[in-house]
Structures are given as C-alpha cells and as structure tokens.
Amino acid sequence: MFISLGSIIGSGWLLGALTTAVIAGPASLVSWVLASAMLAVLALAHAELGATYPIAGGTARFPFFAFGPLVGFTAGWMSWLRSVLIAPIEVEATLSYLDRIGWVRDRVHLLHSNGTLTAAGLVIGTFFMLLFTLINVLGVRLLAGINSVTAVVKTAVPLLTVVVLMTLAFHGSNFTAGGGFAPHGAHGVFAALPAGVVFALLGFEQAIQLAGEARDPQRDVSRAVIVAMAIGTALYLLLQIAFIAALDPTALTHSWDNPVGKGNFGPYATLATAIGAGWLATILYVDAVISPAGTGLVYMAGAARLSYAMGRERVLPRPLSQIGRSRVPVVSTLLAFVVGELAFLPFPSWQALVGLVTSAAAIMYAFAPVSLHALRVRDVSRNRPYRLPRGTAMAPAGFVFANLIFYWSGYEADWKLGTAALLGFAVFALTRRGIPAAERSVLRGRSAAWIWPWLGGMVLIGRFGRYGGTRALPAWWDLVIVIVFSLVIHYTAVHLAMPPEAVDEAVEHEEEGESVPPPAAAGR
Template sequence: MSKPAVVGSDSVGGGRHLRRVVGFWGLMFICLGSIIGSGWLLGALTTAVVAGPASLISWALASVMLAVLALAHAELGATYPIAGGTARFPFFAFGPLAGFSAGWMSWLRSVLIAPIQVEATLSYMDRIGWIHDRADLLRANGTLTAAGLLIGSGLMLIFTIINILGVQLLAGINSVTAVVKTVVPLLTVAVLMTLAFHPSNFTAGGGFAPHGAHGVFAALPAGVVFALLGFEQAIQLAGEARDPQRDISRAVIVAMAIATTLYLLLQVAFIAALDPAALTRGWDNPVGAGNFGPYATLAAAAGAAWLATILYVDAVISPAGTGLVYMAGAARLSYAMGRERVLPRPLARIGRSRVPVVSTFLAFVVGELAFLPFPSWQALVGLVTSAAAIMYAFAPVSLHALRVRDGDRNRPYRMPSGMVLAPLGFVFANLIFYWSGYEADWKLGIAALIGFVFLALTRRGIPSGERSGLRGKSAAWVWPWLGGMILIAYFGRYGGTGALPEWWDLVIVIVFSLAVHYTAVRLAVPAESVDAAVRHEEEGESVPPPPAASAR
C-alpha cells in the first residue's frame, strides 16, 4: 500500500495533539451516558406494542448480540487507541476506501443522534403543563413549531460550546448526568415493582408472545437496539484517553453490563405495572393512546406522582446528556476521516482547547438540518439503527483481519474465542440490519452513495502526487455486501415483499454474512501496510506505548 499522505500536526492542528486527559471513570461514564438516553424513556413502550411480554426476549437477544460487538470494539479500541476508531480500524485492515465506508456510516449515525435526543427532550417538555401553556413545542403530527425549533437549536448550540471548551469539561458534565440517568431508572424500577406489580400481565393480551417470533425480531429495531447503542463512544474519544490500553476495554465492558441489566429491569417493571384492564384487547395501546411518557403515566397511576415529576425532569436531562456525547463522537469521526484525507483536510484541525473544532461545528450544522426532514424521534430510530448495524459490522471483520495481518501487536485486551466470535458478531450486525427493515435499509444505501460523492470531490481537491491508493481490491467486498443485504431486505419479511419464507430469510442472511466475512478477511491489506498505517496514525496522535511492550 502506498504510504498515506502525512497530515502532520503542524499543518492541520497548529502543532497540537488531542489532549489525553480522560481516565477510566470518564470513559466509562461516556459509554454509559451514551447508552442511557431517550431509549430508556421510550423503548419499553415501543417494544411492548410490537412484541408484548416477549419483548423481554428481544432485550435479552439484543444484549447478547451487542455484547459480542462490544467485546470486539473493546479489543480494537485498546489495541489501536486513536480518535474516531470505528472509522480507522477498517482503514488499517482494508485501506482508505473501506475506512471511508465505515467512517461515513459511523459519522452519519452519530451526527443524527444529537438531534434525535433533542427531539425526545422537546417531546417531554411539551407534556409539562406550565411549558405547554406558554408555548407549543410540537405540532400534532410531531413536527417542531417555531418555538420548538428555537429551543432545539439552543440545546444544539450548548452542546457545541461545551464540546469546543474541551474534553475535560465534556467528561465532567457527562459523568454527573450519567449518574443521574442511572439512579432515576433504578428508582423507577424499585417504585413500580413495589406499588404496581401484576404477574398476570406477562400472559395477557394474547399470551406471552402475541406476535410470535416475528414480533420478537421486529422489536429489535423498534427501540431495543437503539436503546443499547453507544458503547463505542469511549472508542471514538480514545485519542483523549489518559491510559487507553488499560482503560478503554474496561470502560466498554462495565458500561455495557450496567446498561443491559438496567434495561431488562425496566422492561419487567413496565410490563408488570400496566393496568391489566388495558391489555384485554391486546398491546396496541397499553398505557393509552397519545401518552408519550409511559413511566410517568404508570407512576402517577400507582400513586407516586412525585416520581412522575422526577421522570419529567430526567426526560430533559437524559436525552440532552446523550446528545452532548454523540456530538463529540461525530466530531472525532470526521476528524479521523480528515486525517485520512478521505474528507476535507480542515476537518482534522485542532483548536486551542485541543479538540477538533471544525468537525464540531460541522456536527452542529448537520444536526440543525436534521430537524427539518426528520421531525420526530421515531422517524429517525430505524435509519439510525440500520446505520449502527453497518458501523458495528465493520468491527468484527476488521478484528479478524487485523489478528491475521497484525497478530504480533500487543493487545492489552483480547476478546475470548475471537476467531469464533468475530464472524458471529458480523452475522449479528447483519441480522440487526435486516430486521431494521427495507424502508430504512434502502435509504441508508442512498446515503452511502451520497457519501462517495463527497469522497470523490475530496480526492479531486488533493494533488495527484499526494493521493494515497484507495486499496480498491481490499475493499472489493464492501459494495457487494451492502447491495446484497439491501436486496435480501427487499425480498424479506420486514418491510419488503415477504417473498422469503419465514426462518429461511434468517438462514440466507447468516450464510451470506459468513461468506462475506471470510472473503473480506482474505482480501485484507498486507501486514507491512497495516503496520505502516498504524505507525503513521499513532505518531500523529502521540499514542503512549504499552507499559510492558513498547516494541512490537
């Protein structure tokens, strides 16, 4: 592979590196604060409508699938601790073209999360009487009013300012909000299970699984997977970790374990607290039509109006805190692609506070635009889940390829049974993509094509002598994979034509995924090219050597 064009810190960052100041607790709370957002407030209701009590299986299934993907990210993040890791691991394994494909999906998903969380915050604020009486924030169809757009833009601006002031401030604020966001759900579980626990609800409204296996799978993109997303945010900020080799893997694993336990408890508490009379006709409206705050409604019905008040306050804090972190993650991803010269070079510029300032402003602008065509929380969930599935899929296949091509590198954390779990993780990510539905998948395909227009324009602006090779052969599997998955979704049972028989559709996804995975591993770039790319990026970000293995 031709050596990547050097983007030195003197030219791009004004002689500055990202500042490595975030410790284990900051990284762990960044993960936890990203996972616990609007998903916990809305996910239980949405998934119960789709799957009934069997939504518990949906949460358990998603937890297992995402745990495998989290472990893959934990190894990669500890081994290659640089900013915007989800864009750079495929870059190391398969070259710039694959790196851009992964980075574009990662960035698109991350940059949309902040406005999604703001939408959720505004939706809850609009339910608070004294706010609603003074200014409507949402129209009946869920679109923002002028007042809602003004407040939403104000929140996005606050996110931007905090991010620009420095990663220490960001981590400190997030740690406080993450604690609040964890304590309030635990309090909710304790109160609801004490005051309103109806065991009969777990078999009401058509039985435990009123919509069968289809309902269990359909619930995953309806809110379950979305709620559990975010464990990779510590990896996006790895360029600012104080001791990345030690702390990143631990932060990801601990945060994922806490969040998984919390979400399962919340779903149990939600189902058990419902009024049994509301389930006699099924699960279409278990807490009443139009209710946007299910836990607050259940708390009030159980005689805990004080908890409902706390929940409405937390409904502002939780999504806002998550939006703050995702803006930071989006900025690090575009920063990484700017360093790799697959997006314009100024995106890699570092400001005085040692953060990617141009990339942060870009995240703000795109987030503002997202308010216009995508007005509601639910409207973006499917698209973001689909993008996250593609982003996550790149990690296990990159891990497998890098273990083969870069196996001698020090790995502070190794995913157990990595050569088995890596292909399994790729399968899991593709199943999530399939379950997201054809409607979201084909739109994501269009978004991917748009991304490649930006790549082409960026490369046209680079003098021919400075362009690195795209490694098209090593990335030759990417477009057949994406195109094949969209085609399967078209004929599938989740928003497609339904031509594929039940269960056989899953077999096709699994077989196709394994074929792509092992093909990709064989096409990975040579070992010397991996080492050259890693050394270049580590030098550019001043990565500290491993404590006992600075030599490779």
C-alpha cells in the same frame, strides 16, 4: 465508562419500553436479552480494537488499518451519519416530553400535532445544540466532568423507577395477558429490535471514539466498554419488567395495541401518576431533559472525532482535522452542529429516525468484527491488552449479528441508508479530486472489493424479506440466507485484507501523526 454509559442511557429508556411492548408484548423481554447478547459480542470486539489501537475516532480507523481508504471511508461515513443524527434525536425526545407537561404546553407549543418542531421548538432545540457545541469546544475534560454527573443521575432515576413500580404495582398476570407471552410470535420479537431495543443499547463505542484523549487507554478502554454495556443491559431489562408488571391489567384484556393510552409519550410518568406516585412523575419529567441531553452531548463529541479521523485520512476535507487550543477538533464539532440543525427539518419525530439510525449503527458495528479478524491475521505481533475470547469464532458471529440487525431494521431504512452510502462516495470522490495526485494514498481497491457486494446484497435481501419488503422469502429461510451470506462476505473480506507491511505502515502513520497528547503529557 461514564462516557459510554452516558451514551447508552438516553431517550431509549424513556421511550423504548412502550414501543417494544406494543410490538412484541411480554416477549419484548426476549428482544432485550437477544439484543444484549448480540451487541455484547460487538462490544467485546470494539473493546479489543480500542485497547490495541487507542486513537480518536477509532471506529472509522480500524477498517482503514485493515482494508485501506475505501473501506475506512465507508465505515467512517456510516459511523458519522449515525452519530451526527443522535444529538438532534435526543433533543427532539427532550422537547417531546416537555411538550406534554401541562404548564409548559399552556405557555408555549414546542411540537405540531404531527411531531414536527414549531418555531419555538426549533429555537429551544437550537439552544440545546449550541450548548452541546460550546461544551465540546471547551475541551474533553469539561465534557467528561459534565457527563459523569449526568450519567450518575441517568442511572439513579431509572433504578428508582424500577423500585417504585415493582413495589407499588406488580401484576404478574400481565406477562401472559393480551394474547399470551408472545402475542406476535418470533416475528414480533425480531421486529421489536430495531423499534427501540437496539437503539437503546447503542453507545458503548463512544469511549473508543475519545480513546486518543484518555490517560491510559490500553488499560481502561476495554474495561469502560464492558462495564458500561453490562450496566446498561441490566438496567433496560429491569425497566421492561417493571413497565409490563405496572400496567393496568384491564388495558391488556384483548391486545397490547394501547397499553397506556393512545399517543402517550411518557409511559413511566403516566404509570407513576396512575399508582399515586406523582412525585416520581415529576422526577421523570426532569430526567426527560437530563437523559437525552446528556446523550446528545456525548454523541456530538463522537461525531466530531469521526469526521476528524476521516479528515486526517484525507477521505474528507483536511480542515476537518484542525485542532483547537483545547486539543479538540473544532471544525468537526461545528460541522456536527450544522448537520444536526439541518436534521431538525426533514425528520418529523423521534420514532421516524430510530429505524434509520439503528440500520446505520448495524453497518457501523459490522466493520468491527471483520476488521478485528483481519488485523489478527495481518498484525500478529501487535500487543493486545484485551483479547476477545475465542476471537476466530466470535468475530464472524459478530458480523452475522450486525447484519441480522440491519435486516430486521426493515427495507425502508435499508434502502435509504444505501442511498446515503452513494452520497458519501460522491463526497469521497470530490475530496480525493482536490488532493494533488502525488499526495493521494493508494485506494487498495482489491481489499475493498467486498464492500458493494455486501451492502448491495443486504439491501436486496431486505427488498424480498419479511421486514418492509415483498415477503417473498419464506419465514426462517430469510434468516438462514442472511447468516450464510454474512459468513461468505466475512471470510472473503478477511482474505482480501491488506498485506502485513501495508497494515504496519497505516498504523505507524496514524500513531506518529496522532494529534492528541500521549499518556505522560495527558497526566500533567
């Protein structure tokens, strides 16, 4: 539970409230409720899959079980891209906060004016990445222990912030100021989702990525995902309420464009100082290091398990599946470090990456409900310790929700992700070419026939949509098109899933070759 909760509570709580309030005003509360409801369905789908197939790097392997290597690679590649970028994002968030502390800024500049890292910032960022790598290589028990401590701190500080702000500064009039409750209408509510709301709630699946190293995953994985998601949702909603209520009403007279000061990167610390709680601002700056760093630590572990899983499936180079003495995928962990370091260079800031990561997460999450539905049809006899309520209806709904989030992320992020998918297939082709023909697995092209129509169709809808596109699609009809298109793709994919005997063979092969110790051995 702490692994998932530690992933959910990161830089999103420190930065998300300001961004979403600027976009949606007080209606940002609706954005949080909407996002949590949509992601709850996706979290419950992951909970059933994680409890039923408790293996490392699960989000890359569930689609593999249902649809074969091509679909498994697509899901794994999207999952890995998203996870491997989180660690550098969280490090940049930490450095951005540190750079706004007066005594730090007076001694060393960590960021340029455009948000890119200075030489000093790159050195300190690299130190954080090396620290994440070392902890991950030393083993999952050390990782879990450190994360449990940081997760407690990361939960306590936001709760303290909520209590202090609501006690010392609660202006109820703010909820109708600056143009009313919803100054930008429904469009603002939807636009706020990829701007920080969905990003903040991401991470519940991290317990599933490490399920192969859990003591009793069939019992615990579903509980971990559900409890972590519930706590994270409640916490973020309270934080948004406290943020809006604590703002100076005079700053909201005309609009929500600049509620706490132009260029401010520490909204809660600014509010705490303004209401005379400077001690809270100090705690928040300390937590600005702990929260993002703890999240980056866990995501590096998740990224390593994903590339490990794809290495085992022979869709990425086999060395990525090598296990060290502490039963950790060492080569995959080192790859996560290298790619994370490279990510510091082309992306200028925290905000610049949020849309892309949210878009990648939406695609990653979309594979869970469609795989769940297909596996329920093709793998009927499997014991399922947890079952998604009304799964035959909730699974297609979850697929629709993921596609809506992808659409709301905007065309700019969507086409870049489509390009990244093409790059991934080039890597896949090169990897497959290096495998002797006799050892290559069957691609199951028929079962993967829905992938490119789905991804291409979603990018095309985004091109003509209202979120970064040409806006040729009329308001509301664009959402109808996304919903109908998603349902067609979902049921087509379920129909094209591999036959039961192929599913059994894929699952048995992975269970027999799983590199992590079984529950009995793990308990010794």
